[in-house]
Amino acid sequence: MHGVAVQHLKKQKSTGNDTPDTSAFATSGLQSQNSVGDYNSRPAWQPFLTFGAIDKVRGYGGRSSSTKSNSNGWDGNYSRLRKVGFFITAPFIIFRYDVISYLTFCALFTYMLLYEFRDEPSKLEYVLTFWLGTLALDEVRQIQGDPSPKLRKRIFAWLTGYWNIVDMVSIILFSIGIGLRHYQPTRDAARVFLALDLVVFLLRSLHIFSTSRHLGPKLIMIIRMFVDLIIFVCILVVFLLAYGISVEIILYPNTPRPFTVLLSIIERAYFQIFGELFLDDMGKDVICTTNITEQTLGMMPCPENTWFGMLALAFYLFLSNILLLNLLIAMLNFTFQAIQDNCDVLWKFQRLGLLQEYYSRPPLPPPFIILFQITDLMCYIWRKTFGKCCNGCSACQRTKSFKRQLDEDLNEEIATWESVKGQDFVIKARQKLRSEAIDVYKLTNDRFDKINQDLAAMKNYNLKHVDDRLSKIEDQLKVLMASSKGSQGQNGH
Template sequence: MALITYNLLKAVERQTDDKVLKTEIQKYIKKSSAMATGILNECAQSDDTYTNQILTLEIQFWQMTCIELAIKSKHMEFLDQLAVRNLFGTVWNGKLEDTTTLKFFSCLMCPALSLKLLNYKTDKSTTHDNPGEQPAPKKICANLGKIKDFLQASKTKLAYNLISYVMFLSLFAYVLLFDLASTISNLEYVLMTWVLAILGEEIRQMATSNEKKEYFSNGWNIIDMCTIAMFFIGFGLRFKHFQDALDWPRVVLAVDFVAFFFRLIHIFSVQNVLGPKLIMIQQMLKDLVYFLVILVVFVLSYAIASHSILFPDSPFTRETFLQIIRKPYWHLYGELFLEDTEGSADCTTDVRLWTNGIYPRCPSKTGQIVVPIMMAIYMLFTNILLLNLLIAMFSHTFEAIHKRSESLWCYQRYFILKEYGMRPVICPPLNICWHIYDLVQRVCCRHSTVEDPLRFDNDEKRSNSARTDAKESTIIEINYGMLQAHLPDLQKRVRTLVCKVYGDVDTIVEKTYSDDDDPHFGLRIIQMANTLQSLWKVVFPFSNTSSTFRLVKYLEEKSEISFYWKHLADSHTKETMNTIQQQICDLETRIDVLYNLPLHLLQRNSFDKYIESENKTQSERTETMIKTIKRRLNCLTKQEEEFRNAISTQLKDMKAEIMESKTKQEEEFRNAISTQLKDMKAEIMESKSKQDEVFQITILSKIEQAAEREDEFRRKVYV
């Protein structure tokens, strides 16, 4: 559910442009991501096998596995967990254990060597007895099974397909270089057959994909189809004779060979060092497109301006357009064409001579002066500024991808594992026979010969969950000597199932047998089979599978002696007890599922109706969730408007208060200033009056003193 929540939140985030809502959604995305990774790590610490089954088990109603949900939403943090890496390693190796490269390639040359050089994961769990004591037919079957496991491993299929593809490219190169004559050779027909086999594999991938959009969303598939179509065009042109000098079939096939060779890069993504580099190249190509948009502005502006000055009044021809673009483009790589700019010794200004191509045209005198200056400025911007900008963009892209290279590699590895895990063992061009066989199986038997390795492989239309497989993994091989010790445990498990279904053991178990009454265990096993059949009749109507009851043949035996000789004597004990244990595990799983369902659901006639109702309920839940999200978006927009209105009102009130306080403060300030001015004026007037009185007194005293001096002077004169 955490992954489903993550997917839904990602989808909502892509559909909204509200930054506030995006921030809120990203918080919940982080929470759901942390929850998903935390649950995965907890499961991985308890049991790796059970964790792998959970990751590859199809989620009901969503028709997707946990891995597919993480891939669809590009949940890199989830894909970077150790449990997911271990799962991919298990699918990559198949039933093989890790080995050296030399041993693996030796086994590729001779698959029979895998019996001696390689170790199989099933050896430890299946070889309870001494292998030397096994009969010869069983040894042969076991060895053939090991060789089959080796051939069906994903890395084995990739290795064989890589070898086949290299052989195809070698043959293609030989035909291009040495055998592409005027007549069509036999090797070309072999190439045609090989390409048809590759086309058949692409058609199989398209047919087995869940949606055609999913197939064409992968860029490598588009490259494959275009490459194959180009080969058919080139091969078809071989039947037509061209009169002109240009050999069109050779050109088309040569370009197609480059495209086929380029397809090898996709195989490198399986390697943890080269895989992230491919993503870097892809992102750098996007950066290069943006750079070219800027570069075109500089190139075209300089190209047209420089050519119009160097060669005025040029004729409107194709060669003129090529000359306009050719020089500025090669300037980027250091080719300056100085002889064309400055003029060579054998150039001419005669229109008839340079028009016919006898002599090159001489540049104008103005161009010889102005264009070198323009070239210097152009080279400064393009070779120094723009190219360094491109290098900086590439460096930023490299650092950003290098930080999450491990998670990106896991994301790439998923598609490689899915592609080669579902491919047949037989490589092109021999896989045509296998495609015909697979088509017959799909049309007639409604059954595919190859299954998805990243989906949990359930028998009986995947009806049993991972819990069934976990329970069946506890089944042990019981021989006749061990029967006395293990039979009470099986009886206890059956009684527990009876209690869950009927609530009382005595409802269907009417009689028990002691060891004295049943010395050969026959009556007790027959009674157990009858009890399991009664349980099966109750559980089967609620099952959505077409599985059958396994113990029918044991119910036909009425005599203990005949049951013993047919099903318990000699080597029959293991088969009988394993069948009973499998039936018990199957019922335990089904009853556990039904036991946890609500009571009203158990009253339905069929479990299919429950599935249909749950599908409808799930779709209604999805619609309700979408409506709720839209309603919340509308509420958020309304709240945002209310918030903005409240803020604007508060701002207006604050502005009015500020203006009022400002006017009051201005009035008080003015009054204070006027008061201070009046006081200062009064003080000045008082001081001025005082100064005037003092000045007058001083003047009068000085006048009196002058008068006295004058009187004294006159007296002295008269005397």
């Protein structure tokens, strides 16, 4: 495609045509509508169940099946089987099948915890364990597919994704839960771990909404606000410990229960933020003791200097409920507004990351992805043994889909293509300004014509009105003159 761009631009320069003709790029894979495919005009259920529109589906990297040939040697006369291959390997279709697989896994996992979690593992539990194993292997494939030469850099690059961290937590919790459930004393703990893991899996399903233009930015808001909340909690912990420790020292000095005191400090200071003030513990009717032995056995010590506790509580509530709460609201509001102002750009980058992820993912969803994982393992052994990819290796094709660094020739071709599109944009902008100037000129002329017509109408109206008034005055003068002559004649007689 880039070679076509360079040849087309050179041809334009040789002919002396300054207006760039972008028809050569009409089927370019760089155009977004061609690279994604005509999916938006179809019903949402159609790509799942039918291949009836397979003739219109575009293949890898926006290669259209209706194109006869291009400079890269692609022939448009594909067989129907090849078109089906293009269809099922499109990132859009892989994502949808992966969504169905993930929701099915969550439904089966929920059913297993509600009805099938007994003393002996059920068949469904073995199926889910195998299913999660394929998910874990796919995460390993993502780490291995990173182009970084060192394993540590690949792992760090993988951990930069929020959803990858969620996947890691879910896999760890599931592994711990399955490991503990095989022992009778830890079976209840296993149920707790698996229930928490189900919560993580259900929260992971929010990733589905990243394809939506309206819901995708909301996910970014949730993640950014969660980071703000962590920062706020760090600030809150400082105030919480400062208040809790000082009050504990003043009210209950020399308490012989260190671990109980630590829990009491955190519990009292935390729940007082939400209105549980524990005023009865500082009252006169509280059941307490001053005996050290009884305090060691678990009885509550009697509070001292309760006036300081009340004063510190009032100041602590003033800071936490007014200052810190408004700080949290301001932080969340700033994050919301910053993302809302750039929601479209952020969503496009989010969609690009999703496209890159599913472009390199095998077409079959878990647990059927194990077939491609076995193939990738064999290809990996082949590459390590012979130093080259085997023929038809899907792993090699997927890892070469996107380039992070371009060679000099390819970079020059892309720069040439960008120059052509830039010239096209400038010319269209100038034409738009010229058309706007012409429209303004026409509008001004129309207004002047209307003003002239109004002035002419006013002139005609005024002249006619003056003539009428003069004729009336003349008639009145004639009447007056006639009447004056008549009166003079009568006086003469």
